[in-house]
Amino acid sequence: MPEMQDVKKLVQEIVERATGREQIEVVASRAVETDIMVYEANVESLTRAESIGIGIRVINNGRMGFAHCGTSDYDSVIEALEAARDNSRFATEDQFAALVAPDGVDAATLDLIDPEFHKPTLEEKIALAMELEALITRGDPRVTKVESSNYSEAEAEGFVASSEGIFAHTRETFAYISGHAIAEQDGDTRTGGGYSVSRGLSGIDVNKAANDVVSRCTELLGAKKPASTRATVIFDPRITATLLSIVGGSLSADAAQKGRSMFSGRIGEQIASPAFQLVDDPTEPRAQGASLFDGEGLACRRNSLIENGVLMTFLYDSYTARKEGRASTASAVRGYSSTPSPGPMALQLAPGELDQEELIKLVQNGILIRSISGVHSGVNPISGDFSVGAEGIIIQDGERKHAFKEATIASTIQRMLMGVVAIGSDVEWLPGISAGPSIAIENMSLSGI
Amino acid sequence: MSSQLIERNVIDRAISEAMAQGADFAEVFAEDSRSSVASLDDSIVDELSAGHSRGVGIRIVYGETTGFAHTSDLSEKSILEAVRAARAVRNVGESKVIDQVGTSPKGIEPRDVKIDKQRQVELLRRLDAVARDQGDQIAQVVAGIGQSQRRILVANSNGLFVSDEQFRSRISVSAVAKGDTGLQTGYHTAALTLTLDELMDRVNIEDVAIEAALLALLKLDAKPAPSGALPVVIKGGSGGILFHEACGHGLEADHIVKGASVYANRLGEKVASDLVTLVDDGTVGSEWGTYRYDDEGNPAQTNVLIQDGVLVDYMWDRNRSVKENHEVSGNGRRQSYKHLPMVRMTNTFMLAGADQPEDIIADTPNGIYVAKLSGGQVNTTTGDFVFGTSEAYLIENGRITAPLRDTNLIGNGPEILSLIDAVGNDFSMTPGTCGKAGQSVPVGCGQATLRVSSMTVGGTADA
Known part of the structure; x- marks a missing residue:
């Protein structure tokens, strides 16, 4: 595997090959990963790997071509450059197709690296996954099996450079443990998963992850299929995060400009309850999506999307911004194997005052959703139709009553945002692009018997 | 090279x-x-x-x-x-x-x-x-x-x-x-x-x-889907996702060996209606889940999993077949060289039955007709699964009527398989992408038109 210095030189050399009015952009990303899976106090698998990828975008006279390769081998990279050049000959000429120039915004000061990332030994990492498994097993007599207990870590480094003067470098570290267990009681079987995530092993909270697994796989034992009804629904922070990711995707300027967003043409309108404040802020270090630069090499910045329920802006990359004669919001999202498109990186819903128990008391009668399924098959982010499998706990007279399973909850995203009646204080910083607290949404359809 | x-x-x-x-x-x-x-x-x-x-x-x-x-x-x-x-x-x-x-x-x-x-x-x-x-x-x-x-x-x-x-x-x-x-x-x-x-x-x-x-x-003219339990007729083709989720994943030997499947320790038992014969077959023509060799180098083969409602076998990769002293079945697949192989489906389908599809609809007084599915998800341990519709209609008095907005249906695998009470004589397959433990592989799904006598439809309108 090449040193990052050599990759940097290679990236710069490719960019310098631009001739005449040709524009060239190169992204490179490298990751060094370790994954440990433990099962029944034995290492089931240990994966150690380094990988590198290079993506090359070429724009000639408003025509864009792209190619990528999973190696930094010189001949392969040159082959990719020539493939991108050839591809550009076949694209439709587009007056807005161009690479972005530096916009003078400085990158935030963000600490995305655990300085002690390399300190723990392989044995310590294995021991942590084993400890998680043991804690889950001992956590409750109803836990019958720990299906998986994993430790993963990665150190990722990347460059974006272009013939227009862009040069951005990022480096991040991640560590993550996750467990999944099965619990049984009186012939009923339930499962649950939990995790802890940090920039390095030292920041991981194994007890929190274990407690999460144990409570999630045991609390719904004895769940029954509920009767169909309409109800006020409380989302756990994990479910709120899923909802935010769907909403954030619809706030892409690309979707809005092409008429593929339920929020097209609605800037300045009330699209959510007045309590709803949504930002996309990759400069927030607690967010897992925190980043110094976007996919085009502009410094990430805080973008306020919804204020008091009013839609303030969409998220722009340089292409969608150019179409409207405005500036990019530095929201270009991509991997090395794809071209940039605008989207959220670190969505956060501003918390309210009440914790989850107080929300339950406030709601009096309704349901608490602990997990959902079928998001990719049951949520249409263009029409807004929303229908997902759900399990959780029925709330009666402000108290948790009994567990339910095998039900769906349904509405439309548009109605759900307007129907947010309370926002909790319990923000959870989760893996992924979104973080939020518990929220209560009125008048959703619960389908069961 | x-x-x-x-x-x-x-x-x-x-x-x-x-x-x-x-x-x-x-x-x-x-x-x-x-x-x-x-x-x-x-x-x-x-x-x-x-x-x-x-x-x-x-x-x-x-x-x-x-x-x-x-x-x-x-x-x-x-x-x-x-x-x-x-x-x-x-x-x-x-x-x-x-x-x-x-x-x-x-x-x-x-x-x-x-x-x-x-x-x-x-x-x-x-x-x-x-x-x-x-x-x-x-x-x-x-x-x-x-x-x-x-x-x-x-x-x-x-x-x-x-x-x-x-x-x-x-x-x-x-x-x-x-x-x-x-x-x-x-x-x-x-x-x-x-x-x-x-x-x-x-x-x-x-x-x-x-x-x-x-x-x-x-x-554009679709009405909100109903909410509640109803008979569901699924058109031949993409309905194969029903089997992929309702039992396919649960018959993968890695889940079986860990006891993380509702179908573990049930070989020889009745797990579905008599009308159900389920096959996983990586050798079918040029379908989306077809290949000559799996990613462990074993030839793809035809594997009957459920015969007339009785569970006869699981799907296997190298590690699980060694552990359980079973033959491999050509189901060891990986997304790329960066991934470990695991047990995966190929083309999974239910064999056709005897009924005319139009008779199945005519014989359903009220329910929904699902013509196209968009995907699904299953918890193999509990058997609970969902799948989403992208084309569905109401059935009223034995006739297909108003189109319905997209919705998810939810059920429990073994329960739903036992509630299949009609299977048509038509058959077709559709391509899909199956995700498992972070790896995506191409798969095919197929079935004939069939009816589930009762399944929960997750819409917003009163049923």
């Missing part, structure tokens, strides 16, 4: 080195894959993209412990480094002499298949025009055409040495229609395990655009 990705003597040295500390099994998996995709959006051919990746994954098994490492560098030095990284899982161990059985490579010579980019671009424009011609309310069209070419080489310490080449090609169109009630979407795809030229010769390309556009237009 020579016809083999790695020289045979390099592979032999890597396997010897991998086995040197008392391993039970070692495997070299090399892969070279190329992709070519062209896309159109907003009536502009906005992107042609080419991808190339190659590398090698080294798997070393000690009892129930697997070490794995991969590298994108195919040099001997780098491969041997990967072997040492994979061995890190075993710090101590005695070296033992391994008995390698030499066999000549099985497989095929790589084909040099060029993509005609001009033809791709012209086809995209035609898809766009045909979709927009279906109605003035078609507001947006996205079309994509792509081909992937994947060469693999698998060699292991049992003397297996197999190489193969797989082409997969796909044409897809998604349309957005805009009406008084907002936006609606339609999606259709044609995908086969063939080169792009072969696919274009095989399917009527314009039908892909027409299907997507008509579906979006149809749903």
